[in-house]
Amino acid sequence: MYIREACIEDAEKIAKVHVDSWKSTYQGIISEYYLSSLSVEKRLKSWLWTFENLEIHQKIFVAEDTPGNIVGFSSGGRSRNNEFKHDGELYAIYLLKDYQRLGLGKMLFTSIVRSLKDSGYSAMMLWVLKDNPSVEFYKLQGGQIIGQKEITIGSDRLIELAIGWDRM
Template sequence: MTRRAKNGDAKGLARVHVDSWKTTYTGIVPETYLQDLSYDNREKMWERGIDQGSERSSIFVAENTYGDIIGFASGGPERTKKYGYDGELYAIYLLKEYQGQQIGKQLVQMVANDLVEKGFQSVLVWVLADNPSRKFYESLQAEEVGKKEIEIGGEMFEEIAYGWIEIEALLGKIKR
């Protein structure tokens, strides 16, 4: 089941965030950075994110049959203002054991629908160049629209922006 995040979800969001980073980025980012990721720090971050949520940004969660949060996605206004896109998929993380079950698509669809309802027309997402999840965005026919360098754990990494000029085109790819 997917739904909008609410107060009380921060602990589950933190668990997915930390665990997903550890499974996705092992061998990509410095191991010491991954070891230093803290459930407590991420929980505080997500508590603030839920509490300070704006009318323009949203967080959605996916739950398993036991009601545990197994994934999340968030989105809102595009933050750089450099690429001509008005919306951004800020993050999408899904526990490894739930990947490949269309849950990621459901979460992206929820963010995309929310962006459309709020008047956004286009959307981009940033992904580390070495992240195998790039294939997910490519399967949804995202166009590569930019690159930048970011620092993680004292090392520099390339990030790639993928975009859809029309959110409706993204939604059409998800529904197929």
């Protein structure tokens, strides 16, 4: 298994991982109605737009298993939030359920951190649902909860945590 920078040709496989990982990660957190409405086709449109509009410091990485199947991804770049002093942001990191707890998440995380550092960023943050089991993963990587907000996904009102690293 290895990590590489993604390209637009990966968009459909990333979209599939995105949808499948949302359905497994957020089961019991986000309504089943909303999760069942997710589609690879809709997510693919979003990923194609993302690839076509990448800013210079934004990166997307994929995790592949030995046969070359994409089993996870991460993305990050300039912080989209002015509320905190962190100049970099981990936008997303997802792995298929069968590939979690094998070290790939840490490798995807480290790829974004390295990319942000190489681009001159000094601090990083991310948003994660409070009930997402990955909150503990981020804390183990040295992240601290720096804020929270209420968001709505479908008909669910949820708490999202801001986690930050003052130095990467």
